Amino acid sequence: MIDEALQAFLERGCAIIVGTVAPDGAPHAQRGWGCSVVGPDTVRVLLDATDDVLRAHLADGGAIAITGADVRTLESVQLKGHVRILEGPTADDLERCRLHNDELFEDIFVTDHYPREYTERMEPPAYVVAVIDVEEVYDQTPGPGAGAPVRRSAP
Amino acid sequence: MTGAAHLTLADLAPCFEGAIPAVIATASADGTPNVTYLSKVRIVDGERVALSNQFFSKTAKNLVDNPRASILLIDPRTYDQYRLTLQYERTDRRGPVFERLRIDVDVAAALEGMQDVYRLRAADIYRVLDIEPLPSAKPAPARPLPSGVGDGMDAGRIAQLSTRLGRCPDLDTLVAAAVDGLADLFGYEHSLLLLLDEAGTRLFTIASHGYEAEGVGSEVELGDGIIGLAGARCAPVTVGNVAQATKYSRTVRRAYEDSGEIGPGREVPVPGLPDAASRCAVPAMAMGQLVGVLTVETRLPVAYGPADEAVLTVVASILANAIESERARVREAVPAGPLVPEEQPVAGRSAGAVTVRWFDADGSTFVDGEYLIKGVAGRILRALLAQHLADGRTEFTNRELRLDPSLELPSFKDNLESRLILLKRRLDERAAPVRIEKTGRGRFRLVVAGDIRLEVVDDG
Numbered sequence: 242m243i244d245e246a247l248q249a250f251l252e253r254g255c256a257i258i259v260g261t262v263a264p265d266g267a268p269h270a271q272r273g274w275g276c277s278v279v280g281p282d283t284v285r286v287l288l289d290a291t292d293d294v295l296r297a298h299l300a301d302g303g304a305i306a307i308t309g310a311d312v313r314t315l316e317s318v319q320l321k322g323h324v325r326i327l328e329g330p331t332a333d334d335l336e337r338c339r340l341h342n343d344e345l346f347e348d349i350f351v352t353d354h355y356p357r358e359y360t361e362r363m364e365p366p367a368y369v370v371a372v373i374d375v376e377e378v379y380d381q382t383p384g385p386g387a388g389a390p391v392r393r394s395a396p
Numbered sequence: 397m398t399g400a401a402h403l404t405l406a407d408l409a410p411c412f413e414g415a416i417p418a419v420i421a422t423a424s425a426d427g428t429p430n431v432t433y434l435s436k437v438r439i440v441d442g443e444r445v446a447l448s449n450q451f452f453s454k455t456a457k458n459l460v461d462n463p464r465a466s467i468l469l470i471d472p473r474t475y476d477q478y479r480l481t482l483q484y485e486r487t488d489r490r491g492p493v494f495e496r497l498r499i500d501v502d503v504a505a506a507l508e509g510m511q512d513v514y515r516l517r518a519a520d521i522y523r524v525l526d527i528e529p530l531p532s533a534k535p536a537p538a539r540p541l542p543s544g545v546g547d548g549m550d551a552g553r554i555a556q557l558s559t560r561l562g563r564c565p566d567l568d569t570l571v572a573a574a575v576d577g578l579a580d581l582f583g584y585e586h587s588l589l590l591l592l593d594e595a596g597t598r599l600f601t602i603a604s605h606g607y608e609a610e611g612v613g614s615e616v617e618l619g620d621g622i623i624g625l626a627g628a629r630c631a632p633v634t635v636g637n638v639a640q641a642t643k644y645s646r647t648v649r650r651a652y653e654d655s656g657e658i659g660p661g662r663e664v665p666v667p668g669l670p671d672a673a674s675r676c677a678v679p680a681m682a683m684g685q686l687v688g689v690l691t692v693e694t695r696l697p698v699a700y701g702p703a704d705e706a707v708l709t710v711v712a713s714i715l716a717n718a719i720e721s722e723r724a725r726v727r728e729a730v731p732a733g734p735l736v737p738e739e740q741p742v743a744g745r746s747a748g749a750v751t752v753r754w755f756d757a758d759g760s761t762f763v764d765g766e767y768l769i770k771g772v773a774g775r776i777l778r779a780l781l782a783q784h785l786a787d788g789r790t791e792f793t794n795r796e797l798r799l800d801p802s803l804e805l806p807s808f809k810d811n812l813e814s815r816l817i818l819l820k821r822r823l824d825e826r827a828a829p830v831r832i833e834k835t836g837r838g839r840f841r842l843v844v845a846g847d848i849r850l851e852v853v854d855d856g
Contacts, residue, residue: 258468260421260431268429270421270466270479291531306421306429315647321428353416353639354673354695355475359541362475364533379454381432383644384651388454 242375247391248278250318254344255309259288261298271295272363273307275338282375284320287330287338289365296369299324305373308381312348317381318391326372334370403527405439408469408478412439413636413698414500415472415673417644420447422458422465430454435644436500437467440493440521445482448497449518456520459484465522468530472637472698473540477530482522494519499625503635506625507645513652541697553581554710561714567722568817568834574690574715575605582707584692586669589680589715590616590623591688591814594772594806599627599689602818607668612821613769623668626677627689632705634676636698674699678708680716687716722813749847750829754778756854763828772811773819775803780842781830781850794838816840 243251257273274287286307288295299305302323310317330338342364346357378391411418414436421431432455438446447465449456459465463484470477488494498516505514557577564570571589578584586606590599593615601614619628626633635641668675668691676699677691690712692700753762759774760767769777779802783789798805798812805812820832820840831843 258419258421258431258433260423260429260466262423262427262429264427266423266425266427266462267464267481268421268423268462268466270419270431270468272419272468289531304428306431308431308433310433313643315433315643317433319430319432321430352643353637354671354697355416355472355541358534358537359475362532362534362536363470363477366531366533382647382651383433383435384648385655386651387432 242282242378243278243284247318247378250311250316251276251278251284251309252341254312254341254348256312256345256349257286258308258310259286259295260306260308261295262304263294263298269294269298272365274364274368275334275341276307276309277334277337279372282322283325284373284375285334286371286373287334287368288371290367290369291365296327299327299371305371307373310381312345313352315383317383317387319379319381319388320373320375321377321379322373322375324371325374326370328370328372330368330370335368338368403478403529405442405445405524405527408471408527409439410471410473410698411469411478412437412445413472415637415640415697416470417640418470419468420455420465421467422455423462424454424458425461430458434467435504435641436497437469438493438496438500444485444521444523445480446488446493446497446519446521448501448516449487449520450501450514450516459520474536475532476536477532479526479528479530480524481526481528483525485521485523488519488521489517493521499629499631499633502625502629503622503633504641504645504648506619506621507642508649509620510645510649510652511619514648554707557581557711558714561711561718564718566834566837567719567813568820570715570718570722571603571817574711575603578692578708578711579605584694584708586672586694587690587692588623588668589688589690590627591680591719591811592618592627592686594811596686599623600818602688602814602821612825613773613818622675623677623689623691626679626691627686630679630681630686632676632678632709634674634700634705636674636700638672638675638693668693669695671695673697676700676704676708678705678712680712680719682713682716682720685720687719688712690715719814723811749849751849751851752777752781752830753851753853756852763826763830766826768826768828769819769822772803772805772815773822776815776819777823777830778850778852779803781848784842784844785848785850790842790844791835792840792842794840 259271259273261269276286278284305324306321308319346360349355349360380389380391418434418437420434423429440446465482467480497519501516505511560573560577564573575587578587588601589603590601597618598615601612616624618624622633672693673695675693677689680688758770760770761774823831829845833841835841
C-alpha cells in the first residue's frame with residue numbers, strides 16, 4: 242500500500258494534519274508530527290499528548306485520517322485507517338520528529354518567509370505516538386482530482 | 397458560542413485572511429474521518445463563518461451526511477492556533493457572503509489564468525459552537541510579526557494628500573505626487589498606478605514608487621492577477637499572502653492540466669515586487685468608468701485591510717477624476733496636418749549617431765538595440781523624431797499630436813496625455829539621448845542630445 246515514493250514523501254518534512262471522530266460522529270482536527278513508515282501498511286505518527294479529546298477518540302482503535310502536504314508544492318496525500326497502538330514516544334521517535342520538523346520549518350521559511358521562532362509554536366507541549374494500520378490512500382492535492390483514491394487495500 | 401470566555405471571532409480576524417491555510421476535519425455517516433487543508437475561511441458575522449466550495453469533494457459529501465466540522469486556524473502574526481467547532485447551517489450560491497468568497501477564488505484563478513474553469517460553486521455557512529486556543533510548546537514571541545502600515549488612516553492625512561494633488565498643474569506632476577504622497581503620508585512604500593489603455597483591455601504602468609527600476613510601461617491584461625482582477629471587477633482586491641495564493645493557484649492549475657480540462661498554462665507576469673507578501677489593488681473610477689488601477693504592496697504578510705482599501709479608493713478616485721478632467725480639457729479639436737512629414741526620413745543626418753529603430757507593426761521602439769517602448773508611445777516618439785529630423789523642430793503641442801493620424805489614436809478616450817507621460821518617464825528612466833521637457837500646459841520640447849538616426853522597419 243505504501244510504496245517507496247510515498248514513504249519518502251511522508252518521511253520528508255511534510256506538514257501533517259489529523260482528523261479523528263467521536264462515537265457520536267463529531268469530527269476533531271489536530272496536527273501530526275514526524276511520520277515514519279514502519280511496515281507495508283503501517284505508520285507511526287506523533288500527536289499532541291495534551292489533547293484529551295484526540296486521545297479519547299483513538300484509545301480503542303479509533304478511526305484516523307492523516308494528510309501530509311509538501312509545503313513547497315502543496316502536493317498532498319491522505320491516509321485513512323485505524324490506530325492499533327497509542328503509546329509514549331521513544332528516543333528514536335523524538336529524534337526523527339526533530340529532524341522532520343527541521344525540514345518542515347525550513348520549507349515554510351523558504352517558501353512563505355515565516356521565521357522558525359514563530360512556526361515552532363505549532364508544536365505541542367508533549368507527544369504521544371499512534372501506530373496506524375493504513376487501509377486507504379487518497380491524492381489530496383488541491384484541484385479537481387482532490388480526494389481520488391490512490392490505492393485501496395484488498396478486503 | 398462556548399470556549400475561552402474572552403475569545404470572539406473578531407479576536408481571530410487575522411486568521412481569516414488566508415495567510416496560512418486552515419485545516420478542516422469532517423466525518424462520514426459511518427464514522428470515517430476526513431482531513432484536508434482549506435485555502436480560506438471568512439467571517440460572516442459574530443457567530444458564523446463561511447467556507448468556499450470549489451470542488452465536489454469528500455468534505456462536501458461528508459457535510460451532507462454529518463453536518464459538523466472541526467477547523468484549525470493560525471494567527472499569522474503570532475502563530476497562535478485555534479480550533480473551531482462548527483455546525484453547518486446553509487449553502488449560499490449568491491449574496492454578499494458568496495460574493496466575498498468568490499473574490500478569493502477569482503484571485504486564485506486570475507493568478508494563473510484559470511478564469512474559465514476555476515470558479516466558486518458555493519459558500520457553505522457554519523455556526524461556530526466553540527473556539528478553543530491550542531497549547532504550544534513554545535512561548536509567545538516577544539513581538540508579533542508586523543502586519544501592515546499599522547497606524548491607522550485619518551481624515552487629516554487624506555486631506556493633506558488631496559490638497560497636494562489639487563495643486564498639481566499637470567498629469568505628470570499629479571501621478572508622481574500621488575505615489576510619493578502615499579509613501580510620505582501613509583507609509584505605502586511600494587505603489588504602482590496603472591491606466592487603462594485605449595482599447596480598454598490592458599493596464600499600463602504610468603507611475604511607481606519604491607522600486608529599483610521604475611517599471612513604467614509594464615503592462616497587465618485586464619482580469620489577470622490581483623491588479624487585473626481589481627480592474628475587471630471595478631472593486632478592491634486585497635491578498636494577505638501573495639506567495640501562498642500563488643502557490644495554491646499553481647497547484648490547482650497543474651491539477652487542471654493533468655485532468656485535461658485546460659492546456660498548459662502561462663504564468664501571468666505582474667509588475668511589482670517579486671516577493672510581495674501582501675497586495676491591495678483598487679480601481680480608479682470616474683463617472684462610472686474605469687480609468688486605471690492603484691495598487692500597493694509590501695513584503696509583510698496580512699498587511700492590508702478595509703482601512704487601506706478605503707484610503708486607496710479615495711486617492712484613486714481623485715486621480716481618476718483629475719485624469720478625466722485633463723483629458724476633457726485638452727480634447728478641443730483644432731485643425732492641423734499630420735505631424736509626420738510626407739517624406740519620412742529613414743536615416744539621420746550623420747554617421748555614428750544613436751540609432752532609434754521603430755517597427756511599424758506594433759510601434760516597438762529600440763534605442764541602440766535596447767527595447768524602449770511600444771504602441772502609441774512608440775508611435776509618438778517616431779512622429780516627433782521624424783519631424784525633428786526633417787526640419788529641426790523641437791517645440792510641439794499636445795493638440796497637434798492628437799490630430800496626427802499616424803498615431804492611430806482612437807477618437808474617444810485617446811489617452812494621449814498618459815502616453816506622453818509614459819514616454820517621458822521611459823526616456824528619463826533609460827537615460828535616453830532624447831528627452832521630453834514640459835514647457836507649458838499642452839506644450840513640450842523635444843531635447844535631442846547628439847545625432848539621431850531613425851530607422852523605420854515595415855515588417856508587415
